[in-house]
Amino acid sequence: MALPTAWSHLVLLLAVLLQLVASAASVPHRHRLPAHRLASLNASAPPTTYFEVDRPIRPPQGSFEGPCSALLLSSSFGATYGKPPVTAAYAPPACLAAARARGGSLALAVLEWSADCRGRQFDRIFGVWISGAELLRSCTAEPRATGIVWSVSRDVTRYAALLAEPGEIAVYLGNLVDSTYTGIYNVNLTLHLYFHAAPPPLTQQADLIVPVSRSLPLNDGQWFAVQNATDLESKKISIPSNTYRAVLEVFVSFHSNDEFWYTNPPNEYIEANNLSSVPGNGAFREVVVKVDQDIVGAVWPFTVIYTGGVNPLLWRPITGIGSFNLPTYDIDITPFLGKLLDGKEHDFGFSVTNALDVWYIDANLHLWLDHKSEKTIGSLISYDVPALVLNVDSGFSGLDGKFVTSASRHISATGWVKSSYGEVTTTFYQTFTYDNSNMYTKNGTVQAVNQTIDAKSGVFVKDTSAVLLSEEVHEVFPLYVYTGTSDQVGDEYSLVSLVKLGINEKRISGGKHGFLYSNLRNAQSARGTMKVKKNLVVSGLGQTHQVYKYVGTDGCYFRDVSSKNYTIISDNFDDSCSKRSPSSGVKFSSNKDQPARKLLKL
Incomplete structure (x- = not known):
């Protein structure tokens, strides 16, 4: 997301010598359509629907009475940058209390953000909080003169404890409106609920959610802003004495000088080529999560x-x-409960290795409470956090060359907690590997970044006689970014770009509540060209192809969709689990025909 005071790499270099401009011009950037092109578009045309490809959110089997829907907030975000978040009182929907009175429970909760905008505007990061706990981190779509609409749906069932209590909704979307950037975001925020006839399983949802975020009043979001590599942002929290399980859910987004952190060259390259305005500190970043001074996860x-x-x-x-539904990251801190059950406040903090301004980070602490006792006890059995391994190899001749970054990290902890449910031992581990190749060619006018992040994590819970839960997640994030500039004449040039990114994820869990498995392969390839003058796009094109494949014990979903210049040119999808090809998918020939299938028929 572009902040008003922070331009990405290319803009910062347009004023330097031509050779230096050529070096930085290949770095990822953002541009805007000029006013005369916006005015030439047909303002009476229907708005374009933007969407992020994801699988549908379906009510679980056996649920009933749904959806029960409640409009939580309706607002327009115009000149809101540096202003307090928009707030509204939250009251649990009457249907939630009625379901509980009949002995039922929440089966599914979906938070739906729907918005429209017209004109020209930057992409803007925004967050949604209830009583200080973040429920959604997202980025706005960039509008056009004919208008756009989009929606985001997020499963918020895990926040059942929050949704059952009165509170306050806060939405921060820092937007600027002037004679150039005219887009105002009109937003509706809605909650949709489904219910089970019976109470939920014991460990399904947390009993209490404690926000690890900044408190209102603020002229910003409730996230912490980590501005450099030495910045540690933290909050003191005291947890209930009858807690028997604790999980930190971390929200992360990166902006300004670190928006494209994976493309940043080392400081040595910047100094050697006199590129003082180029963001540096290399291409590796790690969010470190601490409780007091102990690293509990990354x-x-x-x-x-x-x-x-x-x-x-x-x-x-x-x-x-x-981009529309930023991922969150779970860190199980149950092994550390022994030191946290002392009734005192403890520091929950975040830092970012090699960070440049700015990272927005906060978290929700999900706590499970023993309602049959006033106090649980525990102790840390083992704790292993070797130092981060980070290596950078480079070789340059002038502006051309290559630097290769590799890193690895392992974190593990085991501890026991004794409650009315017995003595339970929990082990949590994380293992990471990272490889990044960053190459400059053609006198620095071409940059190619090839990166892979491999992350594994697991939670194992057992009592004295059996394994209660075994859960492992393996994620691989491949990324390739190519940018090249040519035809440089003054402040006008051409840019060619190619982006490939994806998520490959496997999840396996088993325990007394059954066996769950899922496999996701989500791959996206996009390419385009632009003619740029004074940071405005005077001509260009873009095309994107995405294939989404999900197979799990909870169902299957397939989608293969392609677009070119605002238009969907093909779209095949299938939600069956048959082994045949998705011939049952429906094909659409235009964006009007396929406005991005809603995740729920709400």
Whole structure:
């Protein structure tokens, strides 16, 4: 996301010598359509629907009475940058209390963000909080003169404890409106609920959710802003004495000088070539999560590309993976409960290795409570956190060359907790590997980045007689970004870009509540060209192809969709689990025909 005071790499270099401009011009950037092109578009045409490809959110089997829907907030975000978040009182929908009174429970909760915009505007990051706990982190779509619409649906069932209590909704979307950037985002925020006839399983949802975020009043979002590599943002929290399980859910997004952190050259390259305005600190970032001074986990984030990133024409109408619904990252801190059950406040903090300004980070602490006792006890059995392994090899001749970055990390902890449910031992581990190749050619006018993040994590819970839960997640994030400039004449040039990114994820869990398995392969390839003058796109094109394949014990979903210049040119999808090809998928020939299938028929 572009912040008003922070331009991405290319803009910062347009004023330097031609050779230096050529070096930085290949770095990912964002541009805007000029006013005369916007005015030439047919303002009476229907708005374009933008969407992020994802599988449908389906009510679980056996659920009933749904959806029960409640409009939580309706607002327009115009000149809102540096202003307080928009707030509204939250009251649990009457149907939620009625279901509980009959002995039922929440089966599914979906938070739906729907918005429209017209004109010209940057992409803007935004967050949604209830009582300080973040429920959604997202990026706005970039509008056009004829208008756009889009929606985001997120499963928020895990926040059942929050949804059952009165509170306050806060939405921060820092937007600027002037004679150039005219887009105002009109937003509706809606909650949809489904119910089970019986109470939920014991460990399904947390009993209490404690926000690890900043408190209102603020003239910003409730996230922490990590501004450099030495910045540690934290909050003091005291947890209930009868807690028997604890999981931190971490929200992460990166902006300004670190929006394209995976393309950043080392400081040595910048100094050697006198590129003082180019963001540096190399191409590796790690979010470190601490409780007091102990590292309890890490996040090696998926490389979300926002809707204005690299070439904005790539993301119209298919947006980048994760751009509308940024992923969150779970860290099980149950092994550390022994030291946290002392009734005192403890520091929950976040830092980012090699960070440049700015990273927005906060978290939700999900706590499971023993309602049959006033106090649980525990102790840490083992704890292993070797130092981060980070290597950078480079070789350059002038502006051309290559630097290769590799890293690895392992974190593990085991601890026991004794409650009325017995003595339970929990082990949590994370293992990461990282490889990044960053090559400059043609006197620095071409940059090619090839990166892979491999992340594994697991939770094993057992009592004295059996394994209660065994869960493992393996994620691989491949990324390739190519940018090249040519035809440089003054402030006018051509840009060619190619982006390939994806998520390959396997999840396996088993225990007394059954066996679950899922396999996701989500791959996106986008390419485009632009003619740029004074940071405005005077001509260009973008095309994107995405294949989404999900197979799990909870169902299957397939989608193969392609777009070119705002138009869907093919779209095949199938939600069956048959082994045949998705011939039952429906094909659409235009964006009007296929406005992005809603995740729920609400």
